[in-house]
Amino acid sequence: MHFGVHYHPSHVWKVLRRLGWGCQVLARLAIQRDEQASTHWKRYRWPAIKKARRLGAHFAFLDESGLLLIPPRRQTWASEGYTPIVPYGYRHDRISALAALTVSPKRQHLGSYIRFQPRHFQALDIAFLWALLQHLRGSVVLLWDRGAMPRGPAIEAIC
Secondary structure, eight states, rough: TTSOOOOOGGGGHHHHTTTOOOOOOOOOOTTOOOHHHHHOOOOOOIIHGGGGGTTTTTTEEEEEEEEEEEOOOOOOOTTOOOOOOOOOOOOOOOEEEEEEEEEOTTOEEEEEEEEEESSSSEEEEHHHHHHHHHOSSEEEEEEEEESSSSOOOHHHHHH
């Protein structure tokens, strides 16, 4: 009404399509993301890491995560006006997971290594890394994000 043009709501999409607009799925971008550091890493660090392939090194991509142990809400059929109730013990239990996806030097084999524990990982688990090295022969390039999990004193000593 602001410009004196009236469109029926079901026809607005036609106008938007003529203007080159379309339905888009939103992309999520973490507000903690440091774009400058990411660009620097891609330009200078990643090419050097890729050269490790020529040396026959395994790549190990490592990350940690937490899983809440609460049941998901689902939908079901029921009589109108009667909400189905599923009783459960409401506890905020969680399981922490530390996982590594590995790629062999010749890019022919993928591996997945995972460790679960009931509490948070206070630091990168040195026992997990040693177990990983027992399975991978030769050099290993370990890549992990700059998440909240600190390296810890054992990792700092070998880095």
